[in-house]
Amino acid sequence: MDVMLVTEGTYPHAHGGVSVWCDQMIRGLTGYRFHLVALSATGREPAVFDLPRNVASLHTVPVWANSHAAASRAPRVRSVRWCAAAIDMLEAVFSSDSAAPDSFEAALFELYLLAQSGHLVETLHTDAVAVALAELWSGYHDHTAPALPLADAMTALNLIEHALRPLSFQPPVAEVVHAVSNGLAVLVGLAAKWNHGTPLLLAEHGVYLRERYLALRNERLSWPVKSIVAAFTRRLCEAGYRAADLITPCNEYNQRWERRLGADPAKLRTVYNGVDPRRFHPSDTEPETPTIVFVGRIDPLKDVITLIRSFAIVREQLPGARLRIFGTAPKGGEAYFRECVELVGQLGLEESVIFEGQCADTRQAYVAGQIVVLSSISEGLPFTVLEAMACGRPNVGTEVGGVGEAIGDTGLIVPPRRPGELAQACLALLTDHERRRTLGKAARRRALELFTIEHAVATFDTIYRDLALPPAAAAAPFGVAA
């Protein structure tokens, strides 16, 4: 059976939880041939994963670099129909009408036809479309906002044009499309649906729209541009949830967003991530000094700053305690890493906070401490927590995403960004050996029961089969009906 796996900015070009998950799934599902469609920034990124043998083909779709399909051309003859498709799409973005999601999908289909013939840039980089956008945006804000400057209209349309680039890709034929996130990846799934009626499985780790909102806050774009891009992304995600035949969030928590964005509750099914319990096995020994372990990227989303601040409080009570941070800053995020190092210096913790860098054997990292801490402000169902549980170590985690769901009653949960509460939770475990032992055992049991690779792989095996059957019942291709 052929499965088209669609990723955006992750597998096989980048490290991280989603990429690890894709690799695990493909390697586990040996009975399937995978056609990998990787949406990437430029299409020139080197792969950081060796592709498993059952990957039949790899298609890279550049979203940001110029390419043949979307080469910027001087205006030639423009069809009125092109502008109309773009304007219809924008109308659906800003409309509060209940039919807007349908109109949006219909407009996407028109844009797909244009993109397939190489006219996406010419369609969106048009004076008429910019004028329409300015009017729609003004109406969206009840005509109370200042007029949209042309620069903002152009920037927003340019960003939307890039976001729509996957529509110019001709997807390979498969029996199931498996999109690993909502958003841009779903455009490929929609194209396959329109062309061949291929069923779409949408597996979400985080919530795409939620992460886009957080990212937009830090982007150097004007407020109107952010508002337009957010409105567009919101409609796109809605289209993804509506088009999906099955949505598998990796935790229950995400379902709140998915339902809010129009996902049919009947199509929602949580599938937990899994880890290899043979690779991550418990250790009977603990280090002699009280040690807190953090495993993950040194990144603002992990809020390592709060972790360091809370550790300073722990040190006041337990002067011998250590914090070992396993992980590196992502490329381009070195400033945050320096901020963390500076904070350690300011707090006089140079001796007790150790930046260990990347650890070749992650299990060694987990068992290097008594407890494992995750201070994130945003998470799906983090591997760190699951792996620590499999290693029989109790977690202290923040109440974000699926962290609480994963840990259950086998560790402690505190609100994010609260160094004091995080420190108290750490101290409670560090000073109570018996409680640690009990929780650690419970954690291992819970991991074996709910969070193994075998479990996740078997679930997707069933899902693929169910989706691919029965072929006769597949929906007629959109827009091709007589």
Place this chain on the structure above:
Amino acid sequence: MSAPSLLTDPYPTIHRAFTTAYTQARRSTLGTIPVTITDTATLDSIDRLALSLSELCSTAVDPLAIVAGLETEGYSDRAAREQFGLPDLFVLADQLHKRVPRAMSAPEPRAPKPPAAARTLLRGLLFAAPALYGVTFLTMTSASGTTRAALAAVQILAWGYGQGIAHLAYARLGSGERDAARQVLRNGTLWALLTATGLFGLIELLFAAPARVAAPAASTLGFCLAAVPALVLGAEYALAAALAPAALAAASSLLGGSPVVAALGVAASAAAATALALRITRLHTTVAPLTRYELRCAAPHVLSGLGTGALVTLVLAGPTAGRGPAALHAAMVLTLAMGAGEWHARWYQHRVEALLAVIAGPAGFPRRATAFLAIALVRQTASTAALAAVAFAAFDRAEPDAMGLYLCAVALAPGLLAALFIRSRNATAVLWPTALTLLAMAAAVPERNAAALAALAAESAVWLAVRAAAATSRPWAHL
């Protein structure tokens, strides 16, 4: 119960507090606006939350953006129920969104900065470094015509090649691939230096060019090729330092110093620029090779570079076999003029960006953008004319023939600037005919007198200006 009137603000206190804060802060950056409330007694827990998260609430693009922000602040559905008595975070966010007015009238400081004077002028001078070839011609008086032609051909090729490499690197920088850009610059420079050395060796063998002719030509070429990475990656000041020995050498030869000193100065600059190029293009990761698509996009840039190089070389050096110094002075005028041209180009860019940031639609754009372009080109002509007048008065008053050469420089300058405008728009469609015309003109250059050449240069300037106006009058050309 009657429906609430549209005129009644349901949240007067908090709403007024934010509105006042926005007005006070006028158009300053958001997030730093202090929202002060004296009448705290009327505030409920949601108002207080709005105040404590004022930046999130006032800049949120919609209620869901507030939900996302609340979650990262540690609020959950449970908190919404227990602390605020609301069913979930989505309802809480709706409340916050309603209570806090948008601060959309306070834009981020986006108005483009005016160009930095020193850096811009420096870039201009460095961009025009190829005119250093003039120094070479000064030392060539004893070489045969064939040797001179061969050396000039190598230099013109290098000019076009440099344009191509720069374009490839800029394209990669544009998509955020700094390492990939470095790789292009590094490999491109190394190959070019090797090839150029080989070609010079060949010229030496074939035409038995004297070393004192070939060596300075080779080092000038080396400098110009090695300068490309520094210009693309923004290492202007380091490059200027590398250029210092050559500048001193040029000054010394202008004052009648020994050609050997000039040659040594240029060689020192070439070595320094090469070292700089290698240093700033060190790679941190391995990156992908050039694609055919990238090469095809760079082709028009190579051609137009070739055309420009040929034009400048032939107009200024072709018909002036016996008149080294005047041609050199005219070349120097053109060099300085391109420095000013960079300034005019930045001014134009600044005006266009400022225009786009304020106009609400594309209707008036073409007319105004074309006016800015015309002003920039007129200024360029005027500044070149002023430089030419000074140089003529200072050096060549005694040589009436030199007037024609200066005229050529003045006529060339706006055309070169117009070509720059076309090129930086990446308007491939406009580039091809431009490149072809330039090449045709370059072919027609020999055998004409200086006045006729100046007329030809002026004609090309007008033609290029028209093409530049076509390439820049759409707002989309400035994305």
